[in-house]
Amino acid sequence: MTNTKVYLEIVKQLREMISADNLKSGDKIPSERELSERLNVGRSSVREALRALELLGLIETRRGEGTFIRDFRGNQLVQLLGTFILQDEKAKLDVIETKNLIEMDILWLVLKRADAKQLLKLKSLVESDQLTDDQFFYQLIELTDNYLFSRIWLILKDYHHSLSFKKVEYKRDSYLMLIEALVEKDEEKTLSAYRQLRNLSILTDKY
Incomplete structure (x- = not known):
């Protein structure tokens, strides 16, 4: 599987996981290590997918706290x-x-x-x-x-x-x-x- 397909698949799985776990704006998502184990993919691929989602304003990383789902109702x-x-x-x-x-x-x-x-x-x-x-x-x-x-x-x-x-x-x-x-x-x-x-x-x- 190409890097692009791996990345897209991770994004898809992340979206499905967020929906399945009923996570909402402000909720914390699992760590890179947890996501890597849960999705059965490498941590570098998880990190790339998370970085893309953060650039799109869908999640945010808070130093020392973790990664959280952003409130994007403002349509950033x-x-x-x-x-x-x-x-x-x-x-x-x-x-x-x-x-x-x-x-x-x-x-x-x-x-x-x-x-x-x-x-x-x-x-x-x-x-x-x-x-x-x-x-x-x-x-x-x-x-x-x-x-x-x-x-x-x-x-x-x-x-x-x-x-x-x-x-x-x-x-x-x-x-x-x-x-x-x-x-x-x-x-x-x-x-x-x-x-x-x-x-x-x-x-x-x-x-």
Whole structure:
């Protein structure tokens, strides 16, 4: 097995171990020696994997104390990648396009799974100006009952914010129009309302 494959396998096993042991932010992880024995790999390979995870901000080493899982809800990883990777205009446009496509898939799931009562509750929140754009779409994601969509959208949302795009002010009526289309279970009307909200003129052939 190549060094790269060994390294990736260790990272994978570390993630599975953290999940199996139900470790959370602030918890201490086993020492290099313990990990080496538990994962049945060399200590140098374990050290390399831990160093990579530390550089990504997922763990931290405290002198004399050990290694701990970091609280990365502040999305340090997203900020890091946004700074070093997403610098060219093409990459920035890809973030916007991908976020839009994910949101359209979310709306499709809402059409299939949400009931009118849930959507009318969301409508009342919009009418009382209690939701930002991010909060509005997160509420919709909650209605899909799809954890993976939630994680993907949250990451894309944070990428989007890290790129410092010009802030867009959305009109309340646009959200209400979208909710109305969802309540009616009208897929075409929902897509049209979303396109109007996001000011989209051209979408992929999929839509």
